[in-house]
Amino acid sequence: MNISGSVTQVLPIDDNSQVGYARRTAQKLAEAQVFDEVDAGRVALVVTELASNLLKHAERGELHLRVLPRSNGAGIEVIAVDRAAGFDLDACLTDGYSTGGTQGIGLGAITRQADVFDAYADSRGAVLLARFYPRTAKKPDLPIGVSQHSLNGDPACGDAWHVALGENAISALVIDGLGHGEEAEQAALAGTQAFAYGPFNDPLLLIEDLHRAMHGSRGGAVAIAQARLDTGNLRFVGIGNISASLISAGKTRGLASHPGIVGAQYRKAQPFDFEQVTGQLLIMHSDGLQSRWSLADYPGLAYRHPAVIAAVLHRDFCRGRDDVTVVVIALEASHG
Known part of the structure; x- marks a missing residue:
């Protein structure tokens, strides 16, 4: 799906x-x-x-x-x-x-x-x-929350996101097209369309596919997270300033990205692998959201629905000068 x-x-x-x-x-x-x-x-x-x-x-x-x-x-x-x-x-x-x-x-x-x-x-x-x-x-609710807003309510949003669900697997993409407005939106949409063709392909190959699809556009920052919820493994690849974190009880792990602009130029894309992520929260967001937030400052919030978490982070940490996207996913086996 x-x-x-x-x-x-x-x-x-x-x-x-x-x-x-x-x-x-x-x-x-x-x-x-x-x-x-x-x-x-x-x-x-x-x-x-x-x-x-x-x-x-x-x-x-x-x-x-x-x-x-x-x-x-x-x-x-x-x-x-x-x-x-x-x-x-x-x-x-x-x-x-x-x-x-x-x-x-x-x-x-x-x-x-x-x-x-x-x-x-x-x-x-x-x-x-x-x-x-x-x-x-009636079907089970998906434990996924998204809060996405364009700058000043512009009809065009330069951020984009896409989530693919498989059997005990999930693949999530966030793109921040360079700048904002229609040209940024075109860059981001080109990337999401390429991602949708094979969201569970190797993320390094996916980055290359997105790079080709976004070539000639403004380009943008890209992050891809793929989780196998039966084995508890997650692989992350990021180029540019998409922030990502894994959050468990009392612990936050940042997921590192490399510098560059997909669709323009980047030196390398290196995957990072994480184990035992089932039951944790994956949070990904564009730089329209300040990076200084911590769920530790919100007692109990980590146990709320991902949509509530996304809305709270947007409410309190939106910079107000760019498009903003917050994606929160509870890494639970029910995704399958």
Whole structure:
């Protein structure tokens, strides 16, 4: 299964009128993925409650929407991002807890409306995740989270990502096209298309394929991580400034890249092999995200859903002057 990259749709929530707009936008997105009336209604109900909670408790925030491709029955992801410590999760997760102007179902009931629900809150704010899948196409949720944003909401994004899933295997790609805008996007898309032809090929050969495909474009930074979850081995190859880390209990290992620009010039690509990675987190991101983050500063965050982790890192460490992509993957055997 190949999962092609997509940019996160961001809906600012700082006015009552935006609650209705968010509800309609999410419902239309669900209907476009062939959700029936009941399932699309679940999405609309949860989005209304999340948006209303943002206004009530944080006064402003954002809803992030994404389509979740799967082999049968795409899903919808909704993430509420509070940047001002507005949510009281203990109160909000209690059934019957009500916010003004909503149906008063409370976030506790939302956990039953959504197929996947998770949350993280501290003094910096809160991030709440709800994922939905058609009732007729139930499959296990993929423990993969992505937060991708173009600079200033530009329609063109110079970052790209791609994830391929095989039997007990996963191959992940992140590309940062040089600069930003349409020419950077063209470079990145050329690389992802070449990767998709053979995502489980030897990563050194893949880098060469991407180099040829991106030749004549601006080029870009590239990182490829391939994991065999049955053996617990991971191989990583990187050219340029894509950051990557493996995170286990109390330990973070950085994955080293070599200098250069794929599609233009680089001296060498050397693979690095890691053992016993099953059960760890793989985090890859473009340099639109600051590199000084540490999950140790967020007690318990490493045990949250990868989508929550990606959203928290984007919220707190986005540089705000480039496209940004954060990919978080829990290296679990369930990928197969």
